[in-house]
Amino acid sequence: MKKEFLRYWCSLSLLLTLLLAACGGGGGDNGEQPTKQPLVTPTVPQTATTEPVTSCPARLKEVRTCLTPYTLRQVYGVQSLIDKGYTGKGQTVVLIESFGSPTIKEDTDAFSKTFGLPPADIEVISPLNVPEKDPHNDKYGWMQETTLDVQIVHSIAPEAKIVILVSPVAETQGTFGLPEYRQLEQYILDHKLGNIVSQSWGASELTLQDKAARDELNKWDALLKKGALEHHITYLSSSGDSGATDYIDQESTRLGDKPTTVFSASNPWGLAVGGTTVLPKKSGGYTERAWNGSGGGFSSIFALPEYQKKLPAQVQQMLQNRRGVPDVSANADPATGLAYYLKGNWSMAGGTSASAPLWAGLIAIANQMAGKPLGFINPALYQLATTPAYNQCFHDITTGDNTNREADVEGYPAVQGWDPVTGLGTPNAEKLLPELIKIQHA
Template identity: 60%
Template sequence: MRLSRTHLASWRYVCILILLGMLLASCSVNNPFTGLSGQDSTSQPKLVNASTTCPEDLKQVTSCLTPYSMRQIYGIQSLIDKGYTGKGQTIIDIVSFGSPTLKKDLDVFSKQFGLPPANVEVIAPLNIPESDPHGDKSGWADETSLDVQIIHALAPEAKIVVLQSPVAETQGTIGLPEFRQLEQYVIDHNVGAIVSQSWGASELTLNDATGQQELQKWDALLQEGTTRKGITYFSSSGDHGATDYADLDSKHLGNVPATSFAASSPWITSVGGTSVRQSAGHATTASERAWNGSGGGFSSIFKMPSYQQSLPGDVQQQFQGRRGVPDVSGDADPYTGLAFYQNGVWNMAGGTSASAPVWAAVMALANQMAGRPLGFINPTLYKLAQSPQYNQLFNDITVGNNNNQAANVKGYPAVKGWDAVTGLGTPRVDKLVPALVDAMKKSS
């Protein structure tokens, strides 16, 4: 299921609700961090617009992020200033249907924020009948624009390939075989080394024999992609906190803890969500807390991978031998999201649909710096997190939780180190990327 269905509010709706969101946030103590500004942003005008002002339609939403402010907050700008822009890298975005206005909207977005023209290719290789049982093509169009514009904002010279399926991925195995064919297409045609996936199917709908058989096929494919082809996969962890839907029509949330696939796969870097708020007048300073909708918990299908066994013993106890989700996180709060443009309207990106492409863009900078695809990064991420460098490489989120009150499911608190809301935390990209590249070069 597309994960941002309820979080693509138009600016009119956001403007009404943002005040409530800000009032609630002000009642909590946030975990502060400072992004590094790097060099003078005017040194590369074709890549940087120093303005931190969102479009006119969103000017009343003070928490709206621009590409420049997001790059500053996460320490990306200093790498861009040094020429690490994703150049020579390809990021694949796997979606259903895509967007008929994708390139036109992306041109408006790029012009608004002073970005170079985007290098985008749309491929629809599956010659099969269209299927959209829930009538959600417009939602997938929003999703596609959101994904691509976030990637372009943070890795402005990376090539983006949108791989489209004519079948809607919903719940259970519906749409998964077709997405798997697209994943195989990436491998067979050497399309690129980074895959971003802003969708998920609740594990509560995959526990039958058909679901298990499909997941076995995915497991073999993802293992091949990571270990033999050097592909790095990112998936959104979900937007329903500590649970997910229990039915194929996505109408009823489960009343038990649950995670979603593909984020729960041990071969994928699962990305949860946070809420980022800029300090007034300062694009380089912000506070961050767990976003309540961030999908997180422990898989009912996949076992605890070896890289998570490096976590401290007291943390491991809650895993009970299961795969923990997420691995990392990024901004996912729809009230603190990046401005993006879709079919004539400026919106704010939200849901973990927004945080997965953030990490995909960061990976493009890492691969460019390494001069090769780094591939499976999870073991190295966890190794770095257990090192004395942890708080230099990650923003450790320690405030918030992912309780789902609507489903009466108690979630998990954000705590020091790894937690089942924000994983290891959000990236300090200017420090994390060089450390990741260096560590993986030494281990290769």
């Protein structure tokens, strides 16, 4: 998430410097009509090059844990779908961002050229006529956020259209920025912009406890419910980057001393996406563990949704009728991230800001495969988790935890099945997406 990204990037910069020194070297569909067949056969794949790029550019090249679009797709079983022509073509992913980035098109062109991707189809819309508000003077941080969101979606679904919906008001903590974001969400419905909405931001529930906050969240709940059920939109939200707790103040300077979750990930009408650490194995391939920063836990605002009642009895004892976060996860550790390009510089994407748009790209591919928007997929995912196909469709993460040692807040371990740090796990897309479509079509 943007608010914590710079903090993690400072730590990562030091890590990269040490690594490089040691090595000697110097991150819409617009309501298509349903088809009769469960999977749509695509046209011939449209790719810019046939040779995969497996090494990161520039100074990141010597960082063994740096990922390229190709290697990221290999980790999550996406490359075989790309090879068959499932590239997100005909789909639209909408990103909700503050301020956006004035160089997003040039930067993504350079990113695409480096990694042999087709040019990205990007549209920037700034529909709000309200005064600019940036209390933390953090436009560069939002440039980073916008850039990594776009380039991750483009890496996973290279032929999907990306709409950046820009607010002139920063989202910080509490309700600051949320009314403007809600207007953008309404704009998506009114103008039928797309059926996938990715939200790499969040407000700590510790800052959303008063009546004004609850009133705002009630408006959000009604809007997201309408979008999910009536407009068939899949909402994806970052689960947070502070582990089992989050900030307690508007300035994001003081961490809470008790567990919490973040909105909008805690809203039950969207898919909450947590984080993992992806590491290459010496023998080839990759392994994953829970990323310590992955936001996860139990909402103090939203009750247990019906779909999470499918989880086993021992999990229900933890949930205690509360919405559990996250639902799923993907790579979010900034030390193992995708290389992304901003204003002449290569960095590595990190935070659950990276895992949410990755899942958005997967849903673009799934919608293309299905020939229609899948919409509200949470019930189908939890139903799938009760079947024998679960172990083929998901990488079940069983190591690591999200204890926040800075705040001394004990987190949760990653265990077999769902857990409040990695959810159901990370995707094996070539198995998961067909099964997901099958359940949604049933």
